[in-house]
Amino acid sequence: MIAIIDYEAGNLTSVARALTHLGYENEITYSAEAILAAERVIFPGVGAAKATMATLKKRGLDEVLASCYDTGKPMLGICIGIQILFAHSAEEDSECLGFLPGYVKKFGTTDAGGKTPHPTLKVPQIGWNEVYQTQAHPIFEGIPNPAYFYFVNSYYPVPETEAVVLGQTTYGLEFCSAIAHKNLIATQFHLEKSGHVGLKMLHNFLTLR
Secondary structure, eight states, rough: EEEEEEEOOOOOOHHHHHHHTTTTOOOEEEEEEHHSSSSEEOOOBBBOHHHHOOOOOOOOHHHHHHHHTTTOOOOOEHHHHHTTEEEEEEETTTEEOOEEEEEETTTOOOTTOOOSSSTTOOSSSEEEEEEOSSOOOOOTTOOOOOOOEEEEEEEEEEESGGGGEEEEEESSEEEEEEEEEEEEEEEEEGGGGGGHHHHHHHEEEEEEO
């Protein structure tokens, strides 16, 4: 059974349909018992960091996810699911799960020198964009380099450790769009909306050893 974390966000059913299409039994759930018993966990969806973290804490799912991480259960984050893995998000000044050192920044915000890069950049980024693989990983098996994936994001992760970065994308600037660390894999792009390459990556996650 694959547990899809239910935290009152949108797009969960799209992921469930993709898993069903691939032939994998899955459940959208906020039951701690079901999540802890699942073979793998997927945290997908669209939403704001503060509201996401508030729902996770209300349901005790922050502790459940921490337990899954600590015990080595395979975990996949999609969109907001990559952002909350880091310590802090600039979106409403939100403290996140902190599984990985780093933070989440908004496109077009000022840099250290006080300048605003690409002030005319359309935010959010919506549509197809290229992902360049920066290191080999089984999650990218059978995926061209680069390949196009579907994005919907106003914020992007800035990992403190370069070693966790698997993929990069350019949108006004070059940003991290895929990460992996131990049992964690996460993408800023939507696998479930990215056609055959997205389905292939989902399959790769579901068959990772």
